[in-house]
Amino acid sequence: MTITEATDKTWDELISNKEKPVMTMFYMETCPHCERMKPVFADLDKKYGDKVSFVRINAMDFLDITKRYGIVAAPGFKFFKDGNLLNEDNDVLNAEQLEQIAKDLASGEL
DSSP, X not given: OOOEEOOTTTHHHHXXXXXXXXXXXXXXXXXXXXXXXXXXXXHXXXXXXXXXXXXXXXXXXXXXXXXXXXXXXXXXEEEEETTEEOOOOOSOOOHHHHHHHHHHHHHTOO
């Protein structure tokens, strides 16, 4: 599968995917935690990409979107189904938590 890099012009369309739920990662280029999570995000895309869309967005390049979703730390994750936000948790998640969420999204449990 493929992780899609979002911009301000593609964001709304990407999170409104009607075919699959969407896992998004807000990241910053200079963030060491983001660098550690990028391979985790890529691995989840390989495992669950047939049932979940994976989208990344540079938090510093698109501050309006970052602020709209209350992202205050990077990496930040948000999850959508049919364009609706499924979570309000802004805490940085670890690999195990992200994997469980990906499983739940893929199975329709979230």
